[in-house]
Amino acid sequence: DADVTQTPRNRITKTGKRIMLECSQTKGHDRMYWYRQDPGLGLQLIYYSFDVKDINKGEISDGYSVSRQAQAKFSLSLESAIPNQTALYFCATSDASLGTDTQYFGPGTRLTVL
Amino acid sequence: GQQVMQIPQYQHVQEGEDFTTYCNSSTTLSNIQWYKQRPGGHPVFLIQLVKSGEVKKQKRLTFQFGEAKKNSSLHITATQTTDVGTYFCAGDNQGGKLIFGQGTELSVKP
Numbered sequence: 001d002a003d004v005t006q007t008p009r010n011r012i013t014k015t016g017k018r019i020m021l022e023c024s025q026t027k028g029h030d031r032m033y034w035y036r037q038d039p040g041l042g043l044q045l046i047y048y049s050f051d052v053k054d055i056n057k058g059e060i061s062d063g064y065s066v067s068r069q070a071q072a073k074f075s076l077s078l079e080s081a082i083p084n085q086t087a088l089y090f091c092a093t094s095d096a097s098l099g100t101d102t103q104y105f106g107p108g109t110r111l112t113v114l
Numbered sequence: 115g116q117q118v119m120q121i122p123q124y125q126h127v128q129e130g131e132d133f134t135t136y137c138n139s140s141t142t143l144s145n146i147q148w149y150k151q152r153p154g155g156h157p158v159f160l161i162q163l164v165k166s167g168e169v170k171k172q173k174r175l176t177f178q179f180g181e182a183k184k185n186s187s188l189h190i191t192a193t194q195t196t197d198v199g200t201y202f203c204a205g206d207n208q209g210g211k212l213i214f215g216q217g218t219e220l221s222v223k224p
Contacts, residue, residue, distance in 0.1 A: 031210070
């Protein structure tokens with residue numbers, strides 16, 4: 001969905017480096033999410049935010065942190081990247097006012113940690 | 115915690131054959147959603163089921179929600195090469211977040 005953008009789209013980094021993945025949305029949605037996708041494991045929730053002042057841990061938050069800088073921006077940081085954080089990362093948004101958590105995904109960031 | 119299990123993990127079919135993927139939750143769901151991810155793409159919302167026993171159709175796709183609101187299925191009749199991708203179910207227990215199944219990767223041989 002072009003209304004949800006992620007940068008960078010691809011990133012190769014080395015073990016121990018700090019890296020930030022960014023997500024922006026123009027949908028006006030209040031809720032934002034970060035997922036990682038690994039083959040055979042589906043989508044695992046890392047962190048989610050229901051509004052600018054709300055941050056919640058997901059299933060696999062260890063080794064990650066997030067910042068909700070504005071309603072439209074939600075960034076994911078890896079403070080010290082490790083190889084098993086190599087994965088495809090998706091940002092998603094949803095609109096709580098619709099009474100459903102239907103999610104709209106960004107195009108994804110493919111991260112490789114060497 | 116809540117878990118959503120999806121089977122099979124992979125399905126290879128000949129074009130024209132039918133395909134079904136099944137989803138089971140460890141807890142009762144308020145609704146279930148289905149997404150499709152094309153190869154190299156991102157998940158895209160297909161449909162939401164809310165009512166117990168609900169059945170919805172989208173052309174050749176039929177979605178069902180179980181009577182106990184703990185299981186669901188997606189059936190594709192007469193698959194086409196355009197159906198290729200990974201299909202995910204996602205359960206919503208009104209906690210404000212979805213729990214995704216592992217996905218079923220469908221490949222279609224022409």
